[in-house]
Structure formats: structure tokens, C-alpha cells
Amino acid sequence: MGHADPQAERAALARALARELGRRAFHGERGLAPPGPLDSLPRRGSDAGDARTVPSAPPGTEQAVETSLATSQPESGRPARGPAESGREPGAMPPKPQGELTPAEVDDRRAAVAARAARAGSLDELRAAVADCTACGLCASRTQTVFMDGTGSRGVVFVGEAPGEQEDRTGVPFVGPAGQLLTDIVTKGMGLRREEVAIANVLKCRPPGNRDPRPEEKAICTPWLERQLELLGARVLIPLGKHASGHLLGTPDASMGSMRGRSHQRPDGTQVIPTYHPAYLLRNPGDKRLCWADIQVAMDAAGIPRPGR
Numbered sequence: 406m407g408h409a410d411p412q413a414e415r416a417a418l419a420r421a422l423a424r425e426l427g428r429r430a431f432h433g434e435r436g437l438a439p440p441g442p443l444d445s446l447p448r449r450g451s452d453a454g455d456a457r458t459v460p461s462a463p464p465g466t467e468q469a470v471e472t473s474l475a476t477s478q479p480e481s482g483r484p485a486r487g488p489a490e491s492g493r494e495p496g497a498m499p500p501k502p503q504g505e506l507t508p509a510e511v512d513d514r515r516a517a518v519a520a521r522a523a524r525a526g527s528l529d530e531l532r533a534a535v536a537d538c539t540a541c542g543l544c545a546s547r548t549q550t551v552f553m554d555g556t557g558s559r560g561v562v563f564v565g566e567a568p569g570e571q572e573d574r575t576g577v578p579f580v581g582p583a584g585q586l587l588t589d590i591v592t593k594g595m596g597l598r599r600e601e602v603a604i605a606n607v608l609k610c611r612p613p614g615n616r617d618p619r620p621e622e623k624a625i626c627t628p629w630l631e632r633q634l635e636l637l638g639a640r641v642l643i644p645l646g647k648h649a650s651g652h653l654l655g656t657p658d659a660s661m662g663s664m665r666g667r668s669h670q671r672p673d674g675t676q677v678i679p680t681y682h683p684a685y686l687l688r689n690p691g692d693k694r695l696c697w698a699d700i701q702v703a704m705d706a707a708g709i710p711r712p713g714r
């Protein structure tokens with residue numbers, strides 16, 4: 406057996422290698438070049454992961470309401486994100502632009518919020534659920550939800566309308582000059598520490614530009630507040646200002662003068678004693694005496710002794 410020509414052997418090897426490279430390139434096989442930017446894209450199939458995986462539920466149940474909301478179209482321009490990516494629990498509601506909810510959608514979303522609120526067994530659980538809420542369009546512009554301040558250990562809950570700019574930034578209701586006046590009402594007027602009352606709002610998210618809350622926003626958000634009051638064991642509610650007072654009393658068009666100055670009883674026995682909003686009192690200090698009269702009615706209802714008595 407004779408020796409082959411080394412030059413011919415190298416040429417044959419080069420041709421074989423070139424054929425193999427061409428075959429791999431044609432079939433798209435990897436391994437001959439380092440991965441490029443396209444290699445990081447997810448592939449189709451089971452390893453790519455579904456963008457949305459929402460468990461199905463029997464129609465007619467509360468879970469079904471939430472599930473149907475979770476599978477509706479997301480707000481235009483916002484990428485659809487699955488629960489794992491967003492950190493939301495399955496059934497969290499996708500946001501929708503303001504003014505695009507039909508009355509039926511408002512009812513559905515309110516029912517879904519009520520179902521989620523009812524599942525919260527503690528204020529901490531409720532706070533966490535609220536922080537994740539996307540039931541109305543205000544979630545798109547908020548910095549964070551504003552749940553409440555204080556413990557409500559004396560049975561009194563102050564209820565404002567909605568967070569403002571500073572509240573949205575800090576996550577604490579009633580900060581700034583109006584908040585300081587409310588703190589003075591609690592500490593200097595009622596003789597309590599601020600943390601002994603609870604301070605919350607009808608809405609948990611700030612309306613952009615501090616505009617008035619829309620009826621559908623209040624309708625959807627109210628079950629959070631109702632569950633909050635239930636978990637707090639509130640006995641006396643002091644709504645601050647016309648909007649919060651009218652909302653809690655179910656008389657949105659009533660004047661402040663017609664609502665304040667007395668106690669209203671809700672079906673659950675809770676006393677509602679409306680008074681002026683601290684921001685109004687900063688502009689109209691002459692009405693502070695009327696506010697103080699309301700606060701004394703509230704203290705009597707809550708069994709809080711008046712200072713000096």
C-alpha cells in the first residue's frame with residue numbers, strides 16, 4: 406500500500422470541511438459560530454412561555470368575573486404581561502383608558518374588586534391587594550396606591566376624597582399643610598395621637614392633575630374602602646368635604662351645609678359625621694369653629710371624652 410500525496414490529502418480534507426460547513430449552514434445548525442443577538446429571542450414552543458396564562462373558572466362565579474376581566478384587551482400601547490412578569494396575582498384586572506368603560510364593565514369591575522376585597526382577611530392583606538389593583542384607569546398615572554394612615558384604634562376613621570400630589574409621592578394620606586391641620590384637629594382638638602385614628606380616602610389612587618374623581622372610579626374603588634372600614638371595626642366615620650361626605654351618605658349632590666352638623670346612621674350602625682375638608686378650612690379659617698362643633702359630635706359618638714371635661 407503506497408503513501409497518498411499529502412497535498413492531495415489536504416485538498417480533500419478542505420473540500421470535505423467546506424461541504425460540512427455548507428450543510429450545517431443550510432439546516433440552521435448551531436455550534437460553528439458564537440451566539441449573536443438574535444439567539445436571545447424566545448423560540449416558539451413550550452420553552453417560550455405563554456404571554457398570558459389565566460386559569461379558567463366556571464361561568465357565573467366571582468372567579469369567572471375576574472378571569473374574564475383578566476383576559477380582556479389591555480390598554481392600547483401597553484404590552485400584555487402575564488402574572489409572573491407583572492407580579493400581579495392571577496385575576497388582576499388590566500387597566501383601560503378613562504371614559505371607555507361601559508356601565509356593565511363598571512359593574513363587573515366593582516364586583517371583581519368586591520370579590521378580591523372580601524378575600525382579604527386582614528388589613529395587611531387588603532393593603533397588598535389594593536397595591537396591585539388595576540381595576541380603573543387611575544392605576545396608569547399613579548406613583549403608588551395610598552391605603553391609609555393610623556390604626557383606627559379609637560373607632561374613628563377620617564375619609565377624604567382622593568390622594569393629592571404629595572400623597573401620591575409619599576404613599577401617606579393627608580400630608581402637607583392640609584394634613585398638618587388634620588393632625589392638629591386630632592392631637593390638639595381631640596386629644597389623641599394621630600395614629601389612634603385612621604385616615605383614608607374614597608379613592609386609593611390620585612386622579613391626574615388633582616381633578617375630581619369620576620363616578621365610575623368611585624363606584625369601582627368603593628368596595629376597597631368598605632372592606633377597609635369593616636376590618637378596622639370603624640364606629641364613627643368623619644368624611645372630609647362635600648365629595649367624600651356625599652359619597653358616604655349616598656347624596657352626591659347635597660351641599661356641605663345640609664350634610665354637616667349632625668350624625669347620620671348607616672344601615673350597619675356606623676355613625677357618619679361630615680365636616681369640612683382641611684384644605685377648605687385653610688382658605689376659610691372662619692369655618693374652623695363649625696368643624697370643631699362637628700368633631701365634638703363625633704367624639705361623643707365614639708365615646709372619646711372632650712378635653713377639659
Ligand code: SF4
Nearest residue numbers: 538541544609610626
Ligand atoms: S383608584 Fe381604586 S379601583 Fe382605581 S386602580 Fe386605584 S385602587 Fe384600583
